[in-house]
Amino acid sequence: MAWGFGRSGSEGGSTAPVAAEGSAREAQRRANWLWIALSGLALAVGLGLLMLALNRETAKLGRGDVPTAQVLTQALVSEVDGPAFTEGPGARVLRLPDEWSQTHPGRHGAVWYRFKLNAPGSLSRSDVQAIYIERACSNVQAIFNGQPLYDGGRMTEPYARNCLKAHLVVLPAALVRPGDNQLDLRVVGYPLSEVTARQRAAMLGAVTVGPLDEMRQLYDDQIFWGLTVSQVLAGVLGVLGLFALGMAWVRRLVYLLHFGLLTMGWALLGARLWMAEALLPNAALEVVIAMMFAPLTGVAIKFLLGYAGSSLRRAIQLRHEDWIDRVLWGQCVLMPLTLIAGLGFNVLFDVARAWYVVFALQVFAAVGLFLWLAGRERRPEYWLMSGTLGVVSAVVGIELSYQAGWVRMWGVHITHLVMPLLYAAVAVRLIQVYAQALQTAEGARKQLERRVQEISAEIERNFNQIAELRVEQIAEKERKRIAADLHDDLGAKLLTIVHTADNDRISTLAREALEEMRLSVRGLTGRPMVLSDALADWRAEVVSRLGQAGIECEWRNPNDIIEEPLSSRTYVQTTRILREAVSNIIKHSGASHVIIAAEVNLEHHDFVLVIQDNGKGIPLELDGRLDRGHGMTSMKHRAKQLSGQCLVESGPGFGTIIRLTLPLEIATMQQAMVPPPASGGSAVSMGGGARAR
């Protein structure tokens, strides 16, 4: 929504000194605010003026402008109560429209109006003629040439309440005389001092004689605008009010409750406009109608303050709110009392008018406060509300002026039409707010649902992770327990065998078994290590063992530190293979020099250990077995288990080369996913005529 802050803001900023930026912003804010307030006010004033213009237009419309019709502008008026026109003492000629408050102040009862219809042009026409009476308050009876033709309802007290109703009297052709014709209108009504609104004070509006169809047109228009529209609007307002009450019930919003009561009350009050036959005495009815404005004002103000919302809580302290409540509900009680008192002193209208002014001032104050708060909060409906409330203020002003007698209104009563429309506008806005809240709630609910789903998924994921972790922990614990058991039981027993066996071979076997056990446990419980560290461990062991055996050893390591991870399984198996190879060299080869080269091929994800000795090579046995006692089979088997390969090249006289190629972890893990090929990675290629096995 365009708030127009940009323009006024830059103006404020340019005038403010740079040093006092805070106060400049404050000033700018105030300027913005003032701008909004003035704009709102201008809008309200503009719409109010528009209303006034509209009022003037409807007044013109009400007068009717039919060229063929004859508007009766003068009548002989006589204040007599009798059943027929008699020229009383105060009889005089008066111009129409005739308001009794001006011409017959205090007259309670009947006033006769006699019209002379002697213009042959208008009555001698062949078509059916009719008399159109725009307003006759409270009721009228028509007598043509001494013949009663029409009445609008009860002519005895309490009179039929037809103040806003037009009358159409058809003139039977038989009664029309070619010369002088006499139309007597008997109007009954209450003086201004006995009613609570000027529009219900006795009067006679314009009287027009013309062709029936034209008169009927005027009559229909007046009935439509004066009554039908009011009735329809009252119905609409009633529905709106019910709807608002329903929303208030569902959402527990007090301001909606107030709005519902306001519209329902206004709809109910609308009945005064068209309910002609009420069997209550006029005074009682007038008091009842007027006193309904007190609670209506109350709920209107409560609605405005409630709708202003939480900012109001800051603007008005709580005890002020209590005070406002007390005033509002207090005047609901006080007003009927003063009205009844006014009735007693015959100043009912003045008392009611004074109350209307009080109510109007209260409503103006509430409107002002609401617009001030809404403008400060920059609420999106500020313009709508300032327009609506401006029109409300204008209409209330017009109404007050009318009641005071400063403005005349003929025909259509602007308040009766405009107020319901304003209610409808506000109601539409409230429903919109409600719908937005509903939509927001729906959106929030959906978002919440999504969030709940996300969180559930996350919880599930976490749970799975925790479960896996737990399984892992349990497995780890179990492995540790097995390791401890192995050391304590098996280890201790093997150890005892190692150190108590008489036979060297048995003690060696037991020692080897112990080493195997230790490696197995390490494979079970060990942490993964870095390849560099593994190479260091292997080097230390191999060099020290070969050194003890008096064999020269050259170890070639890659220069860089290799951070590739190595599982404890690979570490343990490789250690075994290396141990076996070194044992072979020490025991069988007779070599004096060993070169061990470690190479890492990161691009192939593998590492290669080449163990080369200058011994006598592996002799080929008669039965074709290459490795009797040399553990070649187990070395190859182990390499195969690790998805690697172990190649042995040997020939009598030029030593043995063992080439061990093992995948690094990333490759191993990928391999672990798919089962290894049946004829695996281990192969033996023999040099010097040695046969592969």
Next chain:
Amino acid sequence: MKQILLLEDLPEIRAWLKTLAVQVFPGAQISECSRIHDALELVNAVRFDVAMVDLGLPDGSGVEVVQALREKQPDVQSVVVTIHDDDDHLFPALQAGAFGYLLKEQSREQLAEQLQRIAQGEPPLSPSIARRVIQYFTAQARLQPPQPDTVTPHVQLTDRENEVLLRVAKGFTLPEIGQQLNLSRHTIADYVKQIYRKLNVSSRAEAALEAQRLGLFRR
């Protein structure tokens, strides 16, 4: 005459170790026991020269005994004799003040030689232990930046000691390192001894700090 403490729960192994000790230290007086409780009593009663301590015992870990010896008889040479060869088991014992370790399953000749060496001040040092020591001191340096006026002096390794450690960690044997650095076997052995000593001192300082901190929290 040397006083030797022998703590081992398996009778056969204890007997075997006893003969080994007698072989290495002829005429030594050997006090045998099979439980930590007995060992601690002996520590209070007898002044030892060498202690051979098993780690996994029925009533706890031999590390306790190593520690007690370190506190009450700082001059004793504690040697861990164990079936465990992994640094997870050995490192705490070294921190507690052990000066070396022997793996039980080795042959009598090997064990005798190693024990002899340890007794003469040439403790073994494996790559994995060396890595643990490096890690330990690096972490210490990070936790406690050197401050001249702290209550407990911060123990630091010298450059040479670091050099030796790094080479061991890379898989070089001690004689190899001696050759590389142009140092005698004894000098290298002294470095290793010094490293063990510093490990023990630093660990004790750390333990004291830890105790102090716990005390502060408890108060």
